[in-house]
Amino acid sequence: MTTADKIALFSAIGGWVSGIGTLLAVIISLYLANRRAKVRLKCDAGERIIITQGAHPDAENQPGVAITITNLTALPVTITTLGWACGKKNYWHQMLGDPESARLPKRLEYGEQGFFWISLAGKEETWFEGFAQQLKERGANPKKMKVSVSTSSGGVFRFTPDKELLKRFITAFAKI
16 A cells, blocks of 8 residues: 555545534534423422511511422523422412512522412411311322422422421321
8 A cells, every 4th residue: 555545545534534523513512402401499398487687575476388499490490389289189279478478470590599488477277277177178198298389381390398397287187
């Protein structure tokens, strides 16, 4: 094989390698451009107490259920509904109207949190008992209670509440 033949052979191999590299680059770029970013949320739900800032000694602390949702996705997410789910068939939409709570729909940018508050001031026991009664009527198991979060993109996420909050549901259910 002469030097001219070797140069022609390496030139042909180089053309094939660059063609395959270009094809792989196009396939990878199309894959990256067409994949959808997966929505990731973090949720914390539990019994909390709001302490009024600068309150004088006579002020009362406000008990309630706090639901905090954090957007872990690089894209903005809009929370459209909050509720409680127990199994596949049982769902309760949670109405929010307390001034301490964020309003729905709530748009969350990356890393931003939404704070949703359900005040139990003056109805701490009756709220759980009423919920437990509805669970019993529907034959639902309070141990399967989840916080349900819906987004504007159609995603529904379910999160387990704190152990203490779950225990309150179970205790109220056992009393009925």
